[in-house]
Amino acid sequence: MSGPPSPGPSDxxxxxxxxxxxxPMVLAVLSxxxxxxxxxxxxxxxxxxPGRLQFAGEMTYDFVRNSIARENIGAPDYMRYVPYLFATFxxxxxxxxxxxxxxxxxxxxxRFGFPVALALIAWVIYNVAGIAKHGFFGYLKHTTVPxxxxxxxxxxxxxLEFFSNIIVRPFTLALRLFATMFAGHxxxxxxSLGAEYLIFNSGNPLxxxxxxLSFVAGIAISFLDMLIMFLQAYVFTLLSAMYIGGSVxxxx
Numbered sequence: 001m002s003g004p005p006s007p008g009p010s011d012x013x014x015x016x017x018x019x020x021x022x023x024p025m026v027l028a029v030l031s032x033x034x035x036x037x038x039x040x041x042x043x044x045x046x047x048x049x050p051g052r053l054q055f056a057g058e059m060t061y062d063f064v065r066n067s068i069a070r071e072n073i074g075a076p077d078y079m080r081y082v083p084y085l086f087a088t089f090x091x092x093x094x095x096x097x098x099x100x101x102x103x104x105x106x107x108x109x110x111r112f113g114f115p116v117a118l119a120l121i122a123w124v125i126y127n128v129a130g131i132a133k134h135g136f137f138g139y140l141k142h143t144t145v146p147x148x149x150x151x152x153x154x155x156x157x158x159x160l161e162f163f164s165n166i167i168v169r170p171f172t173l174a175l176r177l178f179a180t181m182f183a184g185h186x187x188x189x190x191x192s193l194g195a196e197y198l199i200f201n202s203g204n205p206l207x208x209x210x211x212x213l214s215f216v217a218g219i220a221i222s223f224l225d226m227l228i229m230f231l232q233a234y235v236f237t238l239l240s241a242m243y244i245g246g247s248v249x250x251x252x
Contacts, residue, residue, distance in 0.1 A: 096229035110181040119174035130247030191218030
């Protein structure tokens with residue numbers, strides 16, 4: 001008896017819809033449309049006493065501005081980075097939540113190219129911010145020489161700090177988001193395919209009960225994945241703010 005189809009990397013590959021455009025590309029563009037339309041609708045009333053939609057928009061903006069930007073970048077620099085952090089948080093959040101939306105059911109960030117692009121944008125922003133604040137050589141010293149460190153130990157510390165802060169950061173930032181979304185989607189596919197096979201294609205009535213259990217487990221994992229989707233959008237934005245805050249800080 002053949003088993004159910006095994007999920008794997010092939011489940012993350014999509015044929016081109018037209019002119020080389022794939023489903024993840026369409027979803028990424030759609031997320032921008034959703035964010036713009038939704039927040040225009042939230043901002044349009046501009047009432048002193050906000051309605052539910054306006055309140056939701058203001059609460060989301062305040063969360064990014066106060067809990068992420070101001071806490072990690074600090075005054076007086078944080079406000080200039082709020083638009084970038086706000087857009088990043090929403091973009092990652094919407095593209096993550098595609099994974100639990102019926103008929104779409106694919107988190108865009110499980111395709112490695114998208115987290116890499118976002119991480120490179122963050123890398124450019126926090127390095128440019130640091131150079132603008134300290135000058136090129138001042139920033140290089142700021143980011144590679146730990147405060148209070150002197151003597152021969154610098155021969156070891158400077159290359160390590162350069163490698164950690166300049167080279168590795170964008171890769172770890174991208175990999176964390178990608179791996180979590182990839183694993184979550186893979187688990188949902190695994191339990192869904194297992195349930196479908198056991199209930200409808202196994203040919204053995206004794207497998208129906210395990211199939212139902214697999215289906216229920218898939219739903220439970222979907223709810224857990226929703227929490228992780230939010231947390232990953234938060235963590236990606238938080239780390240971006242922390243890197244900016246570190247680059248513009250007066251001390252390393």
